[in-house]
Amino acid sequence: MTDKPIYVTQPYLPSLDEFTPYLRQIWDNKILTNGGPFHQQLEKALCEYLGVEHVALFSNGTLALITALQALRVSGEVITTPYSFVATAHSLLWHGNKPVFVDVEPETLNLDPAKIEAAITPQTTAIMPVHCYGNPCDVDAIQKIADNYNLKVIYDAAHAFGVQCHCGSVLNHGDLSVLSFHATKVFNTFEGGAIICPDAKTKQRIDHLKNFGFVDETTVVAPGINGKMSEINAAFGMLQLKHMPAVMQRRAEIDATYREGLKGVKGIRCLPKAGQIVANHSYFPVMVDADYPFSRDELYQRLKDHGIYGRRYFYPLITDFPMYRGLPSAARSNLPVATAAAQKVLCLPIYPNLSSDAQGRVIDLIGG
Numbered sequence: 499m500t501d502k503p504i505y506v507t508q509p510y511l512p513s514l515d516e517f518t519p520y521l522r523q524i525w526d527n528k529i530l531t532n533g534g535p536f537h538q539q540l541e542k543a544l545c546e547y548l549g550v551e552h553v554a555l556f557s558n559g560t561l562a563l564i565t566a567l568q569a570l571r572v573s574g575e576v577i578t579t580p581y582s583f584v585a586t587a588h589s590l591l592w593h594g595n596k597p598v599f600v601d602v603e604p605e606t607l608n609l610d611p612a613k614i615e616a617a618i619t620p621q622t623t624a625i626m627p628v629h630c631y632g633n634p635c636d637v638d639a640i641q642k643i644a645d646n647y648n649l650k651v652i653y654d655a656a657h658a659f660g661v662q663c664h665c666g667s668v669l670n671h672g673d674l675s676v677l678s679f680h681a682t683k684v685f686n687t688f689e690g691g692a693i694i695c696p697d698a699k700t701k702q703r704i705d706h707l708k709n710f711g712f713v714d715e716t717t718v719v720a721p722g723i724n725g726k727m728s729e730i731n732a733a734f735g736m737l738q739l740k741h742m743p744a745v746m747q748r749r750a751e752i753d754a755t756y757r758e759g760l761k762g763v764k765g766i767r768c769l770p771k772a773g774q775i776v777a778n779h780s781y782f783p784v785m786v787d788a789d790y791p792f793s794r795d796e797l798y799q800r801l802k803d804h805g806i807y808g809r810r811y812f813y814p815l816i817t818d819f820p821m822y823r824g825l826p827s828a829a830r831s832n833l834p835v836a837t838a839a840a841q842k843v844l845c846l847p848i849y850p851n852l853s854s855d856a857q858g859r860v861i862d863l864i865g866g
């Protein structure tokens with residue numbers, strides 16, 4: 499048994515002393531929310547950091563996903579992946595859309611473009627892929643299908659903060675991309691999220707929608723929601739941004755150490771990178787194959803017995819939850835790759851403060 503439990507992740511927190519001056523500013527100016535100064539600063543700073551045109555901050559990624567659907571007036575069926583966090587599909591139900599599940603690619607575990615067309619019906623209006631683990635989807639293939647069938651594309655980019663693909667930020671693909679700044683994410687604001695959008699008009703509509711649909715003091719144009727990020731969260735985001743280079747570098751080191759340390763372990767397969775030019779190393783998934791001496795669940799338990807808490811992420815599949823499993827597209831026979839992945843994948847601990855010692859123990863336990 500190790501001294502202290504090692505969890506799959508640990509939120510990154512700069513020192514409290516560093517945050518105090520930010521709090522003092524909020525206390526001095528008494529603006530707590532509704533697009534205050536830190537909110538404005540963070541939107542601007544994130545545009546620069548991420549290399550995107552417009553950022554609309556949210557109180558969390560789930561409300562951002564729902565608002566993205568509302569902003570683009572998505573109706574009817576939406577094609578999406580079963581291999582994600584449940585919020586992806588939940589956002590569709592909350593917005594009154596019908597999720598249509600399509601299988602994933604075996605290498606990236608992202609929505610398989612080759613299988614999308616067969617799922618399109620006259621009711622399909624959009625595609626909601628996920629850049630799973632921060633590995634970019636095949637954005638060009640997906641856009642081609644969307645153009646052919648006149649579909650909107652909303653990327654659930656909750657895992658893809660800071661990721662760059664062949665043409666710059668991966669967040670510039672599709673009609674909109676949605677980030678999560680939840681405590682477990684590479685960049686966190688405790689809770690938080692954002693919609694990335696390419697034009698000022700859409701950003702304005704999103705800003706109205708996240709504030710109950712108000713466009714001025716007396717005019718409400720849509721049944722918007724309260725999705726606003728508070729000043730405390732935005733101020734914390736400004737501080738977090740300063741630490742991002744160090745956070746990203748440490749994550750990259752941990753990723754490289756796992757790849758090296760697990761290289762010779764028969765039956766353990768690290769997920770290959772999916773062509774990103776800049777990765778964010780947000781997760782470290784491994785596949786536990788049949789030639790490993792233990793099943794994935796046995797390895798999960800073995801690590802747990804030693805105080806190491808990996809995560810079977812994503813297991814169960816979204817399509818196994820009761821509100822989805824009755825849909826024809828949720829049948830396991832329709833989703834063989836995702837079904838197999840959910841049985842094999844284990845995410846290993848990765849976070850900036852993971853010590854080399856602790857990581858060594860994880861590698862030794864898996865290898866030995």
Ligand SMILES: Cc1ncc(COP(=O)(O)O)c(C=O)c1O
Pocket residue numbers: 558559560561582583585586628654656657677678679680690691
């Ligand atoms: C893929 C994915 N989509 C959506 C969400 C929801 O984001 P939030 O927790 O900020 O609402 C998360 C994470 O929590 C996620 O991992």
